[in-house]
Amino acid sequence: xxxxxxxxxxxxxxRAHSMLLQKKLKQYNIGxxxxxxxxxxxxxxxxxxxxxxxxxxxNKAAVGRxxxxxxxxxxxxxxxxxxxxxKRILSLTEKARKMKPEFKNILRSAEKVLxxxxxxxxxxxxxxxxxxxxxxxxxxxxxx
Amino acid sequence: xxxxxxxxxxxxxxRAHSMLLQKKLKQYNIGxxxxxxxxxxxxxxxxxxxxxxxxxxxNKAAVGRxxxxxxxxxxxxxxxxxxxxxKRILSLTEKARKMKPEFKNILRSAEKVLxxxxxxxxxxxxxxxxxxxxxxxxxxxxxx
DNA sequence: ATTTTTTAGTTGACACCTCAACTATCATTG
DNA sequence: CAATGATAGTTGAGGTGTCAACTAAAAAAT
Numbered sequence: 485x486x487x488x489x490x491x492x493x494x495x496x497x498x499r500a501h502s503m504l505l506q507k508k509l510k511q512y513n514i515g516x517x518x519x520x521x522x523x524x525x526x527x528x529x530x531x532x533x534x535x536x537x538x539x540x541x542x543n544k545a546a547v548g549r550x551x552x553x554x555x556x557x558x559x560x561x562x563x564x565x566x567x568x569x570x571k572r573i574l575s576l577t578e579k580a581r582k583m584k585p586e587f588k589n590i591l592r593s594a595e596k597v598l599x600x601x602x603x604x605x606x607x608x609x610x611x612x613x614x615x616x617x618x619x620x621x622x623x624x625x626x627x628x
Numbered sequence: 629x630x631x632x633x634x635x636x637x638x639x640x641x642x643r644a645h646s647m648l649l650q651k652k653l654k655q656y657n658i659g660x661x662x663x664x665x666x667x668x669x670x671x672x673x674x675x676x677x678x679x680x681x682x683x684x685x686x687n688k689a690a691v692g693r694x695x696x697x698x699x700x701x702x703x704x705x706x707x708x709x710x711x712x713x714x715k716r717i718l719s720l721t722e723k724a725r726k727m728k729p730e731f732k733n734i735l736r737s738a739e740k741v742l743x744x745x746x747x748x749x750x751x752x753x754x755x756x757x758x759x760x761x762x763x764x765x766x767x768x769x770x771x772x
Numbered sequence: 773a774t775t776t777t778t779t780a781g782t783t784g785a786c787a788c789c790t791c792a793a794c795t796a797t798c799a800t801t802g
Numbered sequence: 803c804a805a806t807g808a809t810a811g812t813t814g815a816g817g818t819g820t821c822a823a824c825t826a827a828a829a830a831a832t
Binding site for chain 1 (some may be wrong): 632
C-alpha cells in the first residue's frame, strides 16, 4: 500500500509553484501571499479578513500581515464595519482594480505551466484528491 | 478548461500536512524540516548535504540550517569528506538511530491520514501529477 | 601549470506561515 | 442586565523556505 509518500511530493510541488509565482511577481513588488488576497477581493470586494482565512484555510495572523502590506502599498483600504465593529472591511483601490487583468493573468499563466501535458482527467483527480487530503487532515486536527 | 486552480489547493493541502506533522512532532522537540533530513539519512547514512537538496529539491541554505539544528540536538554529526573537502559527511548518532522506528511511524501515520478514503488509483494519479507539476515548473524556472 | 568555471556549504536579508496570548466587540444566557 | 463565551483582528516568537553574495575546494580549459 505504501508506494511513495504523498506528503513529500506535495511539499516539492508546492515549493516549486511558489517559486514560479514569486518569479512572475517580482517585477510588481508584491508577494504570493498578497496576490492571493487580491484574487479573493477581485471575486468579492468588501469582505473581511476572516473570509479570506476561510477561503484559503490560512491563519488569521498571516492574513493580517499580508493585508497590512497591501495597505502600505495602496492596493487596498481597510475600514471598520459599522454593523460589526470587530470586522474590517477590505476594499480594492483604483490601483488594484487596474492591475486585475495583469494579476489574473499571472495566475493563469502559472496554472498553464502546471498543467502542461496533463489530461483533464488527471487534473480533476488531482483537485479532488488535494481537497480530500485537506479535509482528512483537518478532521484530525480539528477534533479537540 | 480552467475549472479551479491547482495551485490553490496545493497550498492548502501542503499547509495542512505541515500542521499535522508539526503536531505529531511537537513532543519530540523537532520540526518537519529536521525530520525530512533524518528520513533521508535513515535510508542512506553518510551522505552530504547536497544529496538532501536533490532529494527534496530544496534550497541548500535551508538544508544547511536544518542540519545545524540536528547537530545541536545531537541527532547527527558532521565531518568533512576526506576525498572531497568541500563536502560534509552527515552521520546519524546513536540517539537518532534509536528514534528511527518512532520517526518513521510518525510519517506513516500522517500518510495514513492523508490517504483516508482515497483509492489506490487516486493516490497513484496524485503522485504522478505532483511529480509532473514539479517537473513542468522546473523546466520553466531552470531555463536561464 | 595557471586561469576559469563549477560545486558544496555558509550567512544575511527577507517572505510566508503557525501558535499562543492579547484586545475589542458582539452574542448568549442565567 | 451582568457575566460568560464566541468571534475578528493584532502582535511577538519562532519554524521553514528562497535568493543572493560569499568562501573554499575541485574540475575543466587554455
